[in-house]
Amino acid sequence: MLNPADAPFISQLRGLLPEAAFRPLTDAYLQEPRGRYHGQGGGLVAPRSTAEVAQVIRACAAARVGVVPYGGGTGLVGGQVMEQGPAPLILSLERMRDITVHPSENVAVVQAGAILQDVQECAAKADRLFPLSLASGGSARIGGVLATNAGGVNVLRYGNARDLCLGVEAVLPDGQIFNGLTRLRKDNTGYDLRHLLIGAEGTLGVITSAALRLFARPRDVAVAMLAVPGPAQALDLLALAGKVAGESVSAFELISRMGFQFLAENLPDIRQPFPHPPGWCVLVELGMGAGAASAMEQLFELGMEAGLVTDGVIAQSNAQAQALWSVREHIPEANRRIGSISSHDISLPLSAIPDFIPRGIDALAKIDQYRVNCFGHLGDGNLHYNVFPMPGKARADHEDQREAIKTCVHDLVHQMGGSVSAEHGIGRLKVGDLQKYGDAGKLSAIHAIKSAIDPLGIMNPGVIVPG
Known part of the structure; x- marks a missing residue:
């Protein structure tokens, strides 16, 4: 892949998009909340429409330029920042924020750049509820919420982001537009590409709009x-x-x-x-x-x-x-x-949780002495099992133990039939974990799907599938 900074690529894009689509590539687009990664980019564009996104992706495919889709930047596994390889083009959805509510259908049609809290407020004005609730709701954008299949505190009753989406519109890696923005509850017309794109973390295309399910507000x-x-x-x-x-x-x-x-x-x-x-x-x-x-x-x-x-x-x-x-x-x-030494977003069969928590603490004690803050969404089996230094010590004192701590926790999770990524996704942080713990048949299918849909490997390189 080319580095857009090494070619007249940005100049080419300026001939395709209005000036409003171009914004300075500030450091805010190259950071992630935990400070684990600092990304790079050869340029930043912020299209206003799906047609403009398609123009960008077609140009990137022709020039073999990698694309990192960028929503609210709130992801916790490094999916929105790329540290290594040729500097990508960062494609921000921040200008695509339209929201249209259809109260009689209990549906909201939302562009990918709409902020989650804004969607919730628009639904509330129509006396409806969009139940997905995240701590980052004031900055997370719908495209990223769907791309990571986000969870939150209401999954027990309403399900993950996947369960709240009826249809999506997306731009595929060759620049073709997938017009799947259906508001239908039933549509059995072949493979459901909606579910393939949701949770793909931008590796199979860019979600540009979605039809979201709304609910009656509890009185x-x-x-x-x-x-x-x-x-x-x-x-x-x-x-x-x-x-x-x-x-x-x-x-x-x-x-x-x-x-x-x-x-x-x-x-x-x-x-x-x-x-x-x-x-x-x-x-x-x-x-x-x-x-x-x-x-x-x-x-x-x-x-x-x-x-x-x-x-x-x-x-x-x-x-x-x-x-x-x-x-x-x-x-x-x-x-x-x-400052955690190592944070873990895990899920387990509900009946395994009471046994897992003390077993994890005992296993960690064989490495060193730590404090464990275990909390999370018990109703759906999702725990945040985070390991901290003892009082008087700092995270930096245990830097050489981070990998051993993660392996200790994740090995036990896998042994007990759980998942090492419950709601945050794989991103770049957990690519090795997916390769280590993932089912062989699933991994084979993931690689085949990625190769078939994104043969040039330009979509969010290094996420889910090793670069």
Whole structure:
């Protein structure tokens, strides 16, 4: 592949696109949130339409120039930055932000550059709900959300990004436009390219628009923070919540005492619900047409009777509910301020979680002494199992142990039938993990699909498939 900085390539693009499509390539486009990677780029373009994206991709294919699609830059596995190889063209979707809501169909047609929070607000104005909820919702863009098949706190009830998308429009690696922006619920006309592009992290094309599913807004919402003896009891409480509230369980988040301690150390202004943090607790949200508060009270009482709940706080107002959610949402920021040695986005069969957590801690103790902050989306089996230095030490003191820590955790996850990438994707960070732990048949198919659809290898080189 050519480096666009080594050829009159940008000048060629200026003959194809309006001047508004060209923006300075600032350092903001070359960084990722964890600071693990610093990318490079030979130029930046920000098209306004799918037709303009197609012109860019056709030009890149003809010149053999690599393309890195760029959404909100919030990805955590390096999929949006490219450190090595010929400098790519960075294709930002930031100017493609149109949102059209069809309330009678419960559908929103959204360009890829639309910010997740803006989509949620537009849906709310039409008295509808777009339920995908991420901590980065104020900056994550829909194209990236779909490209990574993002999850979040409401997967338990509504599913991942994939489950919330009816159709996509995309530009394929040869510049051809895939006109799959259907609002249909049923369409069995051959291979479903929508699902192939969702989760492909920009390696098979650029998603430019999507038709997203909307839902009725729950009229009655109840939120509680419930202390539990341990993860095993938390799972039993999840099953009990299903009996009490059925499909109305919107979120079921696991939080450990370490999470509360990290908040107290780094974000003391975040009001905590318990004067003395329990060893484990769950943040539960129920959303239904009516009766959410009484259902939550019933869950609390039954949980206490069964020995599954030892203490709890049930929000009595929207402000109190937001305060409880604030605790969960600020845990990643508290983690960032301490500085993890190694962070792990993993998933496991639900029944394996209570055994995995202590086994992981015991296995890590054979390497060195660490603090483990385990939290996440218990309802769908997704844990964030992050390893930190002991008090008085820093991440830099353990830099030579990072690979051993990751291998220790991921080997155990794989051994117990889990996945080493639950919701963040593969990006560039986990390419080696995919090769190590991936099923041989799946890997063979991935390579065949990549070669068939992107034979020149220009789409997000080095992501998912080794460069």
